[in-house]
Amino acid sequence: MIVVTGATGQLGRLVTQSLLAKVPASRIVAAVRRPERAADLAALGVQVRQADYNKPATLGAAFKGAEKVLLISSSAVGQRAEQHFNVIEAAKRAQVALVAYTSLLHADTSSLGLAAEHQATEAVLKSSGVPYALLRNSWYTENYLASIPAALEHGAYIGSAGQGRIASAPRADYAAAAAQVLTLDDQAGKLYERERPAAPP
Numbered sequence: 001m002i003v004v005t006g007a008t009g010q011l012g013r014l015v016t017q018s019l020l021a022k023v024p025a026s027r028i029v030a031a032v033r034r035p036e037r038a039a040d041l042a043a044l045g046v047q048v049r050q051a052d053y054n055k056p057a058t059l060g061a062a063f064k065g066a067e068k069v070l071l072i073s074s075s076a077v078g079q080r081a082e083q084h085f086n087v088i089e090a091a092k093r094a095q096v097a098l099v100a101y102t103s104l105l106h107a108d109t110s111s112l113g114l115a116a117e118h119q120a121t122e123a124v125l126k127s128s129g130v131p132y133a134l135l136r137n138s139w140y141t142e143n144y145l146a147s148i149p150a151a152l153e154h155g156a157y158i159g160s161a162g163q164g165r166i167a168s169a170p171r172a173d174y175a176a177a178a179a180q181v182l183t184l185d186d187q188a189g190k191l192y193e194r195e196r197p198a199a200p201p
């Protein structure tokens, strides 16, 4: 079984779709906080199980028979380190062969405020003994969409990046990559991250 946590989220739904193109629906578990929001996934033949990052008992049940787990990082900023710890502990108890985790680009060196919880999660994975792969996703291209109307209106895209360069990808691309990792062999220990660009001239 391949278990996708956060499967009712935007990325989780796309990962589930990508997986459906690769493996039978009966091998996919949508592990979700609110099963009532996953009727559409159930209709596709995917198993829907409750998995609340704050409720370890649900995680144990959700991971029963799991070979691989995709841990989609929680949206509850500030609570994520503890939530992810719960997921990793449950995956360890279930003796899964792989946890793939959606981390942050350059999580180990990033000075972003958001990085700390990803660093904590990566450290727990490392010390847990669970085989894991890191999907250090960059910014979603969709994050820029809300700024487009104002940019069109004023003829300028205004930001504070200076000479910084954008390396984004749409959620669907990160989802396809996650599905690939979940269906390939020998993924334990892999780190997926964009190459660091050369310093600007």
Ligand SMILES: NC(=O)c1ccc[n+]([C@@H]2O[C@H](COP(=O)([O-])OP(=O)(O)OC[C@H]3O[C@@H](n4cnc5c(N)ncnc54)[C@H](OP(=O)(O)O)[C@@H]3O)[C@@H](O)[C@H]2O)c1
Binding pocket: 005, 006, 007, 008, 009, 010, 011, 012, 032, 033, 034, 051, 052, 053, 054, 072, 073, 074, 075, 076, 083, 102, 137, 138, 139, 140, 143
């Ligand atoms: N790379 C980027 O640009 C970027 C931007 C924003 C966020 N992120 C990170 O990437 C993750 C996935 O992105 P997304 O666009 O799919 O976000 P999203 O649509 O907000 O999905 C977040 C998922 O986390 C689930 N969740 C929150 N609390 C939970 C809990 N206690 N137990 C179980 N599940 C819980 C939500 O469940 P419900 O469906 O029940 O709400 C939802 O499925 C985000 O959660 C965040 O960590 C990345």
